[in-house]
Amino acid sequence: MAVIELKQVSHYIPVSNQSTPLFTNINLTVQAGEIMILLGQSGSGKTTLLNLIAGLELPHQGEIYLHQQPMHHQSATTRATIRRQHIGFVYQQYNLLPSLTVLENVMLPGLLNKQRQVAERARDLLQTVDMGQLLNRFPHQLSGGEQQRVAICRSLIHQPSVLLADEPTGSLDNTTAARVIELFFSQVNANRQTVLLATHNEQLCQWANRVAVIHYGQLSFKS
Ligand SMILES: Nc1ncnc2c1ncn2[C@@H]1O[C@H](COP(=O)(O)OP(=O)(O)OP(=O)(O)O)[C@@H](O)[C@H]1O
Numbered sequence: 755m756a757v758i759e760l761k762q763v764s765h766y767i768p769v770s771n772q773s774t775p776l777f778t779n780i781n782l783t784v785q786a787g788e789i790m791i792l793l794g795q796s797g798s799g800k801t802t803l804l805n806l807i808a809g810l811e812l813p814h815q816g817e818i819y820l821h822q823q824p825m826h827h828q829s830a831t832t833r834a835t836i837r838r839q840h841i842g843f844v845y846q847q848y849n850l851l852p853s854l855t856v857l858e859n860v861m862l863p864g865l866l867n868k869q870r871q872v873a874e875r876a877r878d879l880l881q882t883v884d885m886g887q888l889l890n891r892f893p894h895q896l897s898g899g900e901q902q903r904v905a906i907c908r909s910l911i912h913q914p915s916v917l918l919a920d921e922p923t924g925s926l927d928n929t930t931a932a933r934v935i936e937l938f939f940s941q942v943n944a945n946r947q948t949v950l951l952a953t954h955n956e957q958l959c960q961w962a963n964r965v966a967v968i969h970y971g972q973l974s975f976k977s
Contacts, residue, residue, distance in 0.1 A: 756819070757916055757948040758784040758807055763816030765802060776802060778971045779816070784948055786915075789939070791959050792952040793976075794968035800952035801846060803968065804918045807950065808841055809833030820916065838866055842909030842947075844919040848901040850893040856880065856904050857889040863912040872911065879907040882937050884930075898925035903934055910941050917942060919951040923958070935961070 760782040766773040776799045784790050794800050805811045806818055809825045810833075818825045821840060825833060837843070842863070850859045857876055864872035880886055883903040893901055902925045909917055922938065923931035939961050942949055951958065959965050965976040 755786045756783045757786045757788075757821060758782065758950065759817075759819040759822075760807070761817040761819075763806065763813045763818060765799075765806065765811075765814050767802075775971050777968075777973075780971075780973050782966070782973060784950055786948055787946045788963045789942065789949040789961055790951070791962040791965045792950060792968065793954070793956065793959075793965060794952070796954075798968040799971070800968060801920050804843070804920055804950065804952055808837055808843055808918055810837075838863065840915050842912065842914040842917045844902075844905050844909045844917070844922040846920040846924065848893070848898075848905040850901055850904055850908070852893050855890050855892055856885060856896070859893070859904055860907045860911055863908060863914075867912045869912060876907065876911055879910060880904070883907060883934050899927070899930060902926060903930075906934060906938055910938070913945050913947070915947060917947055917949045917951075919949065919953075921953055921955075922951065923953070923955055931955070 760780055763777055763780045764775060765777045767776045792800050802811065806813050807820065809828065813826055820836060823836060854862065860876040860880060861872045864875065877889065880889060883906065885900065885903050888900065902922065906922055923935055926934060935958060967974050967976060
């Protein structure tokens, strides 16, 4: 069953006061439980595509469905509710809440979804990425790589059906990246979650069922 569907999506960005196409008539279907890696040069539109799927931005043309719900037709409030319930998002810039501790940041999606034993599960997740000693720190007291590990744990805590990850290992050294990504995909496979992961790191393709590439506004698939 399709979990993410894009139909004839076009999107434009302003360049020198002119509306310039970033995507033109993109079609994409990601099936339940599928792991898709999204490659593309810097500036090709990977972050924008993830933002459109999450309903953080609306496409200028075309249709975007998440679990058969038309995201392009929903209000901002409804999109936020759908996002909270169904999506875990690892943002490129982490987007941790500065006034919350490490533990509280990870717990938040679980609490918003009224889940049980959230603190215990958050501690367990943070432990597995070697953040167990830093639970009471605030984001500004963490390195980029530490913030990224917190952001990954936060995306997983509420066991969302869909994970959207934007360069989730971009700030990690190779050894830490390999370990953290293994944790990420072990959770994903155990819960049969659907993943769309944007990266420049082609080593992550080993985890993928399919690899998509954005190039000059078009999406193609590697065989
Ligand atoms: N709000 C915006 N206004 C104008 N241009 C934008 C906006 N957001 C993104 N862009 C432009 O859209 C293009 C795609 O940006 P995007 O961040 O989606 O690319 P990316 O593939 O994720 O890049 P990177 O790999 O460097 O993170 C870039 O040229 C960027 O400058």
